[in-house]
Amino acid sequence: METKELIVERKGAVAVLTLNRPEVLNALSDSLVEAVVSEMERLDKEEGVRAVVLTGGSKVFAAGADIKGMADATSQEMQKSDRLAKWERMRKISKPIVAAVSGFALGGGCEMAMSCDMIVASENAVFGQPEILIGVIPGAGGTQRLTRAIGKYRAMEFVLSGRRFSAQQALEWGLVNHVVPNELVVEEAVSLAEEIASRPPIAVRLAKEAVNWAVDVELGEGLVKERQHFYKLFDTEDQKEGMKAFLEKRKPVFKGK
Ligand code: CAA
Secondary structure (H helix, E strand, C coil): CCECCEEEEEECCEEEEEECCHHHCCCECHHHHHHHHHHHHHHHHCCCCCEEEEECCCCCCECCECCCCCCCCCHHHHHHHCHHHHHHHHHHCCCCEEEEECCEEECHHHHHHHCCCEEEEECCCEEECHHHHHCCCCCCCHHHHHHHHHCHHHHHHHHHHCCEEEHHHHHHCCCCCEEECHHHHHHHHHHHHHHHHCCCHHHHHHHHHHHHHHHHCCHHHHHHHHHHHHHHHHHCHHHHHHHHHHHCCCCCCCCCC
16 A cells, blocks of 8 residues: 555565655654555565565654644544554564664654564664653553563653663664664665565464564463474475475575465
8 A cells, every 4th residue: 555655665575665754754644554554464465575674764764653643632532533553453464574763763653663573773763752741651552562672660761751762772772683874774674674585484474473472471371382383384395395405405495385
């Protein structure tokens, strides 16, 4: 669902989605979030696509949910429309998503990056949950995902004060995977996505699900579920090919079957 606000490109097996509202620093309007989520849902079903990169380009990732679109809303209207519920659909995407973050990733921007599976940040990336400064709190996962990613005490500081933190801090605390020069951020994210896209896709899907269990379920349950996924993969042609190729000392050819 390419719109003016969302540019969709293909680089081989990788789809690149670019937020495109530069005049408002990619503020995430309802329609932009809907475009992102529904495009990801569509790509999740498209066979040729094996990984997705989400970016705001080289200047800004996103400065948050669109404040203009909600400034005058009442609590009743917000609850009735439950506009942030659509963000949760990103959790159901089974293909890996890499965020390429440059510049501001604030509020909903930080939350959208954290809704991805991996984050490549540029040296000038700035993260934060500044909602407290405008009288609210994060509403699209910020209190939950930031806390899980960087720990309770750090998250408490940033969510309650509205302070920002740098790409380097995010790297030290485990929120981002890599920090790279600004001009390379999309390239690096695509390169990571391409590498993952070359792996057997059923195993990649099950691996993503299993890693998420480490965050979402109790350890004993996670271990049982992981083991079941491991056994399940012995029904795939790619497992047979992968192990056979190893034994024959050649490169495997994965078919996604
Ligand atoms: N919503 C709507 N418009 C926004 C916006 C947002 N979140 N962020 C920036 N803009 C607009 C500005 O209004 C401005 O538009 P005009 O030129 O028409 O005035 C334009 O983008 C450029 O912004 P600035 O002039 O403010 O740029 P700056 O470089 O001086 O500052 C900034 C950049 C620090 C990011 C600043 O724009 C800012 O603080 N933005 C708001 C950040 C924020 O509070 N985000 C949280 C939103 S609430 C949320 O996300 C809830 C949730 O959990 C889902």
